[in-house]
Amino acid sequence: MNWLLEHLHTLRDGLARLAQQPFAAMLNIIVMGIALSLPAGFYLALGNLQTFSRQLSSDPQVSIFMALDAGQAEVAAVEQKLKSNPDIGKMEFISKDQALARLKRGAGLSDVLANFGRNPLPDAFVVTTRSNDPALLESIRDQARKWQKVEHVQLDADWARRLDAALNVGRVLVTLLTVLLAVALVAVTFNTIRLQILTRRDEIEVSKLIGATNAFIRRPFLYFGALQGFAGGLAAWAIVAAAVLALNVQLADLGGLYGTMVRLDWPGLEEVLILLGFSAFLGWLGAWISVSRHLWQIEPR
Amino acid sequence: MSAEPVRGPMIQVSRVSKRYAGGYEALRDVTFSIDTGEMVFITGHSGAGKSTLLKLVTAIERPTSGSVIINGQNVSSMKAGMIPFFRRNFGLIFQDHKLLFDRSVYENVALPLAITGFPRGEIAKRSRAALDKVGLLGREKARPITLSGGEQQRLCIARAIVNRPAILLADEPTGNLDTAYAEEIIGMFRSFNQVGVTVVIATHDEDMIQKLGPRILHLDHGRIAA
Numbered sequence: 001m002n003w004l005l006e007h008l009h010t011l012r013d014g015l016a017r018l019a020q021q022p023f024a025a026m027l028n029i030i031v032m033g034i035a036l037s038l039p040a041g042f043y044l045a046l047g048n049l050q051t052f053s054r055q056l057s058s059d060p061q062v063s064i065f066m067a068l069d070a071g072q073a074e075v076a077a078v079e080q081k082l083k084s085n086p087d088i089g090k091m092e093f094i095s096k097d098q099a100l101a102r103l104k105r106g107a108g109l110s111d112v113l114a115n116f117g118r119n120p121l122p123d124a125f126v127v128t129t130r131s132n133d134p135a136l137l138e139s140i141r142d143q144a145r146k147w148q149k150v151e152h153v154q155l156d157a158d159w160a161r162r163l164d165a166a167l168n169v170g171r172v173l174v175t176l177l178t179v180l181l182a183v184a185l186v187a188v189t190f191n192t193i194r195l196q197i198l199t200r201r202d203e204i205e206v207s208k209l210i211g212a213t214n215a216f217i218r219r220p221f222l223y224f225g226a227l228q229g230f231a232g233g234l235a236a237w238a239i240v241a242a243a244v245l246a247l248n249v250q251l252a253d254l255g256g257l258y259g260t261m262v263r264l265d266w267p268g269l270e271e272v273l274i275l276l277g278f279s280a281f282l283g284w285l286g287a288w289i290s291v292s293r294h295l296w297q298i299e300p301r
Numbered sequence: 302m303s304a305e306p307v308r309g310p311m312i313q314v315s316r317v318s319k320r321y322a323g324g325y326e327a328l329r330d331v332t333f334s335i336d337t338g339e340m341v342f343i344t345g346h347s348g349a350g351k352s353t354l355l356k357l358v359t360a361i362e363r364p365t366s367g368s369v370i371i372n373g374q375n376v377s378s379m380k381a382g383m384i385p386f387f388r389r390n391f392g393l394i395f396q397d398h399k400l401l402f403d404r405s406v407y408e409n410v411a412l413p414l415a416i417t418g419f420p421r422g423e424i425a426k427r428s429r430a431a432l433d434k435v436g437l438l439g440r441e442k443a444r445p446i447t448l449s450g451g452e453q454q455r456l457c458i459a460r461a462i463v464n465r466p467a468i469l470l471a472d473e474p475t476g477n478l479d480t481a482y483a484e485e486i487i488g489m490f491r492s493f494n495q496v497g498v499t500v501v502i503a504t505h506d507e508d509m510i511q512k513l514g515p516r517i518l519h520l521d522h523g524r525i526a527a
Contacts, residue, residue, distance in 0.1 A: 214385075
C-alpha cells in the first residue's frame with residue numbers, strides 16, 4: 001500500500017510540475033501531438049482504404065459489355081456460353097434499358113441522359129465466379145473477349161487488388177514514419193528531462209549522497225516523461241479526430257453528389273489505447289535514457 | 302539502522318591509499334580503527350586528506366588500495382547496487398551544507414526519510430522530532446536561504462540525524478561559525494554521542510578540540526601522525 005501511495009504521490013508531483021510550466025509543457029505536448037498525428041492519421045486513412053478495397057476485391061466479378069449494335073441473337077449466344085461454363089456461379093443480365101433506368105434513378109443524371117437521342121448504354125452481363133482465383137478470372141476474361149459482339153470485359157476486382165497492393169506499400173511507409181517520429185519523440189523528451197535535471201542537479205547529488213537508489217532518483221523523471229508522452233498522445237488523437245470530423249463533412253457532400261455514402265471510420269478504442277500507451281512509453285524511454293546518462297556521468301570513478 | 306550499545310570496531314581502515322588521476326596522492330597507507338560509540342576528531346591542515354578520508358568511509362569514492370570496513374561490511378568490494386543502502390547507516394554533515402534552497406526547511410529534513418521509503422505520517426513525526434532537537438521546529442515552512450549560518454548548520458544536523466544513523470560524519474561543522482554557535486553545535490554532537498552514536502568530525506578548530514579533549518587522528522600530508 002505504501003509503495004502504491006508513493007507512486008501516486010510521484011504521479012501527482014509530476015502533474016504539478018507540468019502545471020508549473022504550462023507554456024513549455026504545452027509546446028512540448030503540441031510538438032509530440034503533431035509528430036504522432038502524422039503516422040496515426042496515415043494509419044487511419046490506410047485502414048479506411050483497406051476496408052473499402054477489401055469489400056470490393058472480395059467479390060470475384062467479371063463484367064461483360066456487349067457492343068452497342070449487338071443483336072438479340074448475339075446476346076443469347078453469350079448467355080448460352082456463360083451458362084455452360086461450370087466455373088460460373090451466378091450470372092445477371094442487365095439490358096441496356098434496365099441500365100438506363102438504374103442510372104436515371106441513381107444519381108440525378110436524368111437531365112443529362114435526356115439530352116441523348118438514344119440510349120448510350122450497352123447490354124451487359126455481371127458474372128460471379130465460384131472461386132476468386134485470379135487465374136480463373138483472367139481465363140474467363142480472355143475467353144469472353146473473343147466472343148462475337150463483346151466490346152469490353154472488365155475484372156471488377158482488378159483495381160481493388162492494385163489498391164490493396166499499393167496499401168501494402170503505404171503500410172511500410174507508415175511503419176518507417178512511425179519509427180522516425182518515435183525517435184524524434186524520444187529525443188524531445190530526452191532534452192526536456194535534461195533541462196529539468198540541470199535545474200535539479202543539487203537535489204540529485206544530495207539524494208545520492210544520503211542513500212537514494214538510482215531507481216528513486218529516476219522515478220519522478222520517468223513519471224514526468226510518461227505523462228508528457230501520454231498528453232502528446234492525447235493531442236495526436238485530438239488532431240486526428242478533428243481531421244476525421246472535418247473530412248467526414250466534406251465526404252458526406254461528395255458522397256451525396258455520387259449518390260453513395262462515404263465516411264471515414266473513427267479510430268477504434270483499441271487503437272486509441274495503443275496510441276496513448278505507445279506515446280507514454282516513448283516519453284518514459286526518453287526520460288530513462290536522459291536520467292541514466294546523467295547518473296552515469298556523476299558516478300565517481 | 303539505530304545505534305546499538307555493542308562495543309567493537311565500527312570503522313576499520315587498513316593500509317588505505319588514494320591516488321587521484323594526475324598522480325596526486327591524498328592518502329598514503331592510512332590505518333586506524335574507531336569503535337562503536339566513540340567520538341573521534343580528524344585534524345590536519347587543509348589538503349591533508351580529511352575530506353578524502355570521509356569520502357572513502359561513505360563509499361563516495363573508492364580507495365586506490367587497502368580496505369575500508371564499516372560495521373563488518375567491506376566497502377571496497379561492495380556492489381554498486383548496495384551502496385545506497387549502505388549510505389543510510391550514516392548521518393552526513395557536509396562542509397558546504399548541501400541544503401536544497403528550492404525546498405522548505407521541512408522538506409530538506411524529510412528527504413532522507415522519503416529516500417528510505419517511510420510512510421508520510423512517520424516522515425512528518427520524525428522530521429518534526431529532528432527539527433525540535435536542533436531548535437528549528439518553528440521554521441518548518443521557511444526557505445533555508447532565510448536562515449542564519451548557524452541555523453543552516455543546525456538544519457544540516459537535523460537532516461543528518463533524522464534517519465537515526467549509527468554513524469555521524471561531519472566535515473568542518475563549525476567552519477564559519479562564531480564561538481557561541483560552534484559551542485552549541487559541539488554540544489549537540491556530544492549529546493548524540495552519549496546515546497550511542499559513533500561520531501567522527503573532521504576539523505581544524507583548535508578551540509573545540511581543547512575543550513573536548515577527545516581522541517584525535519591527526520593527518521599530515523596524507524599520513525596518520527602519532
